[in-house]
Amino acid sequence: MFAEERQMEISLILEKVGSIKVNELSDHFNISEATVRRDLQEMESKKLLTRTHGGAVKAEITNFEPSFMDKKDERHEEKFAIASFAAGLVKDGDTIILDSGTTTLEIARNIKAENITVVTNSIDIAVELSNRNNVELILTGGTLRINTRAMVGYICEEMLKNFRVDKAFIGANGISLIDGITTPNLVEAQVKKAMINSALKPIIVADSSKFDNICFSVICPITHVYSIITSGDISQDLIDSYNNQGVKIEIC
Numbered sequence: 001m002f003a004e005e006r007q008m009e010i011s012l013i014l015e016k017v018g019s020i021k022v023n024e025l026s027d028h029f030n031i032s033e034a035t036v037r038r039d040l041q042e043m044e045s046k047k048l049l050t051r052t053h054g055g056a057v058k059a060e061i062t063n064f065e066p067s068f069m070d071k072k073d074e075r076h077e078e079k080f081a082i083a084s085f086a087a088g089l090v091k092d093g094d095t096i097i098l099d100s101g102t103t104t105l106e107i108a109r110n111i112k113a114e115n116i117t118v119v120t121n122s123i124d125i126a127v128e129l130s131n132r133n134n135v136e137l138i139l140t141g142g143t144l145r146i147n148t149r150a151m152v153g154y155i156c157e158e159m160l161k162n163f164r165v166d167k168a169f170i171g172a173n174g175i176s177l178i179d180g181i182t183t184p185n186l187v188e189a190q191v192k193k194a195m196i197n198s199a200l201k202p203i204i205v206a207d208s209s210k211f212d213n214i215c216f217s218v219i220c221p222i223t224h225v226y227s228i229i230t231s232g233d234i235s236q237d238l239i240d241s242y243n244n245q246g247v248k249i250e251i252c
Helices: 003-017 022-029 033-045 068-072 076-088 102-110 123-129 154-160 186-197 236-244
Strands: 019-021 049-052 055-058 095-098 116-120 135-139 143-145 150-152 165-170 174-176 180-183 199-205 217-220 227-230 248-251
Touching (some): 003 033, 033 049, 102 165, 102 199, 123 135, 165 186, 186 217
Parallel strands (some): 165 199
């Protein structure tokens, strides 16, 4: 049996029972435990499972969505670095979209450019920019999702169709060469997609933990993105892979 066939069967087993031991897989396939461990290591690298001491469990569900408050204090230094870099890309007179999220909120706080227009679906960003005399602020409207403090839905999407902006700064929970830009919630994915369609330069802002994650709802293929601003430990091979697809990786 080829490794790909074994790994497919391992996935099916985990889907049924949730966890399994290395020795059980060794007996099941009549192969060495070393071979099983190599299979599990390869599958974990593809986010198909999570290895444990002596075995493996099935991967985390793809529709898990941390709340705005859950993310508020996570990886704060990385978010600040990403936000500072992204804010520096906003030039005087620019028109931009700021997606709802903790990293984009930091971008709003760090923008120094003047006479800009900001379109946002974030109530927190709206409050942050409401006292800036040199910012024309446009709120999308829509239905408020308490979990992420984002305005979403038909009204929001239709509003975004009315604009063509220079840059859009968009958060994501998953970034993958194969599966594209993803997020756990379908209605949020549709809003982010509308933002990307309205921008000359759609820019993803996400820390390094989002790479190779795959979530439930697809926002867009990776080739629809102008660049990704990130921070943390990113290998040169991974950077080269994205560059080959025409996507710039900016590491803060």
